[in-house]
Amino acid sequence: MQKMTNESELLEASVAGNTEAFGSIVERYQSLICGITYSATGNLSKSEELAQETFIRAWKGLSGLKELGKFRGWLCTIARNAVKTSIRQRMRDATVASVPIEDAGQIESVEPGPVERVISKEQQAIVWGALQRIPEKYREPIVLFYRQKQSVNQAAGGLGLSEDVVRQRLSRGRKLLKAEIATVVEEVLGRTGPSKVFTVAVVAALPALTAQTATAAVAGAAVKGAPAVKAVFLSGLSGAVLGPLLGLLGGIFGTWMSIKNTQSARERRFMVIMGIACWIALILFIAVPLVLSLTGVIPKLAYWPSFGLFFVLLAPSIVWSNARQRRIQKEEGTYVEVEFRPAKLTKSNIYGAFGGSIFGSVCWIFVLAFLTKDWLIALSVLIFSVILFFISTKKCLGETSKFFGILLIDMAAIALITFVIVNLRWERWMEFYRDSYSGSFDMPLWGMNLILLAVFSVLLGLFVLVIRKERQYREIKSEGNEKRQKKTARPV
Template sequence: MSLFKARIRIADTNDAGLVLASLGGDRDAFCEIVTRYQNLLCSLAYSSLGDLKYSEDVTQETFVEAWKKLDSLRDPEKLKSWLCGILRYKVSHFRRKEANQPIKGADELEELDEKNETPASEGKLEDQAISAQQQALLWQALEKMPETYREPLILFYREQCSVEYVASQLDLTEDTVKQRLSRGRKQLQKAMITFVEDTLTKSKQGTAFTVAVMAAIQGISPPVKASILGTGAVKGGLLFKWASLLIFMASFAGIISSYFGLRAGLAQSRTQRERKRTILFVSLFFGIVIIYILGMFGLKHFAVNDHTMAAGYSTAAHLLVLAFITSYVVLVIRMLKGMRKLRAQERLFHPEAFQAQADQLHSKQREYKSRLRLGGIPLIHFRFGMPEIGDKPIVGWIAGGDLAYGILFAWGGVAIAPISVGIISIGAISIGAVGFGLFGIGTIAVGAIAFGASAIGYKAYASFSSLGWESAFSNGFSTAIDAAIGPIAIAQEVNTPLAADIANLSLMDQSYLWIMAAIIVLVIVPAVLHSNKVRKIMGKH
């Protein structure tokens, strides 16, 4: 494709779309950016530097710098202001560089000044001189003026004389001189305005400048990283900012739930061994999270700096996610079984630690069941005590505990319900450290539509890694069949406007506020209430 054929096709593309395409390596898209903003930047540079050649040089450097650092643009909708910011820096740098250069002929001028017998009040020689550029500008303005007006004007200003003197030298009356000076000034002003307009119009950058910029970046590879915010801006900057916030909240929803759930476990402990075992499980849970986070950052760092191995690092990232899921599931199962077994042993060897009414087997204080039942199932059923051998799962329309089944909602270590929140959650809408559902949200989210620190689904949106069937979207590793958007992306369409359309962030357009509210209400509120209730009922012993 020739340099300018694509411009016909993409001329109507907005700035964000051009940035996204450029990040994907589309030089035609960047060519359109140059064409769109070259006159603006050259004009601003000329206004600051006053030299056409230097202004074009600085502007070209600006576009080259923009190509190299395009991945650092956080909001592509602000492309113009970002380019102007680079230009201002380049202009400032140019001025500092020029200020540090020795003035040509300075020694000669200084020597001439020392020999000059003119009094200091008359000014230095260099202050009286005018440049060749100024001379050319002056004469172009004066030569088109009728001689009748030009002569008195030059004599009046050059000789710095009075109207009376000019009149005497040209054999004119003072009124005539005043009239000719007035008309001459007006013609000079008009001539200068016309001259400035014509000159600036002729200095407008055209195809030659664009070609020069594209030639300058010919040997420079496009940025390896693609800006996640840039991608979102294609679908609307505000929408993507909300979507990014949602992904961030989803990433830590499971961690918040785990923290409060395991914190309640300390209040349920009655012996030193139980407390140590609880702390051990807490440490293991958060240790896995830390290993996962450090692993993701490390893999991304290596992939960005060695993109020839990006596919290998991407595979390693997805395997790390699978290892996280496996570790959490195994650890939760071992925790539930292990704590039951430990409690039975401690009751046998330390019966004195279980004298309180709340610690008695089958104590009503250990659980809460609402009197209201629907279909024979309690409307609300929560367990506050540590699980014992022989305890059945918590079942209710709204259920909470170590293992909870909810007809509508469940919260706990393992939660299974249409709407579920837990360390391991399974449901139509699931929120957890590991969440499985049609709509999965969590540290690791698995679902038809999944949001998380890492996400696996038909459509996957994540912070660290996303593995999608149709589309994947993340600020790290993105792998999918059809479309992928991210710094390290693998798919048929990668970091292109078409990929952005397939990823379809607009599905969040009407629902993102409700989803964020749901995360806050369903995760934080039950976790805090349950933890406080456990500490109140079971904390005294």
């Protein structure tokens, strides 16, 4: 068989189950991946162990990589996630202490007898002690530079940075190293890179693909319209395109109704201007970033900050717009005071309101727990939702005037259970996600807590405002009834 050198061919052959082709991939990227893992751990043996784990994970998940051209970045993400998982496991396991630097040489290497045996544990301690004091943004380029035969181009490619940026970081990193230590660092890093033995060890450890998996992988790589690819495309289309399209139709209807309900030419002009401004913002902040992310021009994660910014700006814009519209109506003499009147609640209204709010609020937790096979949490969420639904509806049917108060208590209970579950299980769910290799997104626990805090704060705040409005309405109505009763009781 003719030897393949093109990376795309090697990856396609690897997807089909060709271990020899994947061995060539390992040989190309082993210095990069070992450099990344060493830069994070400072332990030669552990870094190669994590690098080997990275390649095995990549082998298992390669068929799920939709764009083979992004293999290098995807592989680096797996390596960094493997490091994070390893560090978290060490921290959680109280019985297993972190390996001291001075004991680094006592750990068994994945390679039985290569250069690492020549490097003394004192040298390893000196090197890592010097590197550890350097910020990671400078440490990683230094490690990759010396591990990859002092090639700025390869180091830049591995980090996904320009060569100029890598040169600047190398220069800064060298300055942070003491002159007498810099030579030792260069020597040790240059001599401890993975060799051919590492490649052989990885290939030998690769689990075999079943015939069915290999056939499906070949079909997926050869035919762009294969069922698996169509399924991925359709799921992405439904989430990323269908949702915005439905929102677009709703937005068009809402804009048309806002303009239609105006009472004067001046108010109509204002609403037309606001409608145009809103659509321009929608295009700039949501439509354009969405198209760019779906076509791969910008990273997919870059879409979400723009999406969030749109809604951050939307709230104050709506408040200002409503205030301005009321002012115009008052100046034009068309303003009518809107009286708050609580809606009349029927049995079906109550069931629908509580069912939608309770089950809708926790369904994402149930789905995540189900997908990660966290059956205990999935069952607990389901039981909690059913019990809360029956208690709330029974209480509200007995006293409909307390509808919003009960709903507020429900939201507080849902917020509490959500925070508890997320803080207990989020790391496990993210580990399951990392093992799926479907992307590079990694939401930290603090970030998730921040999002939940913002969402529930807004919801609870809205319920409090509605309850206050309802109480004011009832007080005004009660005062009116008392005045009418006094007038009726007054003797003629």
